[in-house]
Amino acid sequence: MILKKRTKPRILKKYEALLPRLPPNFPRLADVRHEYNKNKKGYEGELDVDYHLKWLPHEYMILQDVCLKTQERTFQMDNLVITQQAITIVDVKNYNGRIIFDTILDQFTRDDGAIEMGFSHPIAQVELQRSNLQQWLLERNFPNIPIHYFIAISDPRTILKVEGDKEKIAKIVAHAATISKKIIDRNKRLSGHTALQDRKIGHATRKESTVFDKDILEAHGIKEKHLLPGVQCPACGVLGMRRVHTGWFCYKCQKKSRDAHTSALADYLLLVRPWITNSECMRFLKFNAKNVATRLLREYGLFYDKARRRWVQK
Ligand SMILES: [Zn+2]
Incomplete structure (x- = not known):
């Protein structure tokens, strides 16, 4: 069993x-x-x-x-x-x-x-x-x-x-x-x-029993600034899809996606830290609209911590 x-x-x-x-x-x-x-x-x-x-x-x-x-x-x-x-x-x-x-x-x-x-x-x-x-x-x-x-x-x-x-x-x-x-x-x-x-x-x-974890960035001497930001295209893998009205657009293979940003957010929360701010979200996903950041983070299932002005996992 x-x-x-x-x-x-x-x-x-x-x-x-x-x-x-x-x-x-x-x-x-x-x-x-x-x-x-x-x-x-x-x-x-x-x-x-x-x-x-x-x-x-x-x-x-x-x-x-x-x-x-x-x-x-x-x-x-x-x-x-x-x-x-x-x-x-x-x-x-x-x-x-x-x-x-x-x-x-x-x-x-x-x-x-x-x-x-x-x-x-x-x-x-x-x-x-x-x-x-x-x-x-x-x-x-x-x-x-x-x-x-x-x-x-x-x-x-x-x-x-x-x-x-x-x-x-x-x-x-x-x-x-x-x-x-x-x-x-x-x-x-x-x-x-x-x-x-x-x-x-x-x-x-x-x-x-807990989840075995390790800071792999630290283990390899990798700093946050070394990580390439951007949304990865689910079709061709290129980083840096462009934010368009209804989602994301790949400049390389022309593919469109509504939710390609979810795996980028998952990467950030896994690798960098377990919370994110609106401005970090815009920097990491490479777009510039605060209201869109708020919407994407809420839709992702994060909660806003008003006192610390950041989005956290439940
Ligand atoms: Zn692509």
Whole structure:
């Protein structure tokens, strides 16, 4: 049973909004594109694993994309599976080519045909998630909960290689298609112990889970002034549609649109700040009529904060 469903991550939405708004000669454009691709690939891998996990028996509660806060830190997990026997963290990795776990040197490398790169160790990452989750449960009066973890390799073409202790890695890392069976097997071995308050834990987790967020402009050293303003043409993608009487007109492909400004406003609220003034609206959408700004912002569903003279989201 899916208790919390995955939606497109906020960070990925931010990258989608950011890329068309950076000038083509922006110095850090390649880094931004790299991060966008990484986030997109990660999300696609998570969706692939969702497909396999949904076949778990009904009493297995699945929470996708969980972000929790302990007193010290915020941590994020791709999947939690909660049963009366245990909680299982399923972390998703989407890699091309070949991945190598070296248990002797305690190293992890990825080899995609061209380069071998050392990555931060996936097992260390998920172990950290486990200790954070343990702490979170303790703070909510759920002590002594068994927490297991798996690393699901989402792409069936990825080749897994182990140097050293194969058995140890095989207990943790597997292709997505076999993860469900591994979770069920481990749960069966645990049955007979005192049953956990699985529903209570599941609902507390869902209730407290927040949206994982990050200031990506700051992360890439991008200032507000670097962002290209303008309404993007839904047909040809060009920025800077012209405001005409009934909507927007594209100077390049001649397409007309009534509501092309809504995605520009969404970009602004996502990337810049969660509120907007009339003058910022006119600057960002590139037109000059205060009454039109007021109308568009109201129609968009924003509310006017009179004291601060700005439009806010509900
Ligand atoms: Zn156009």
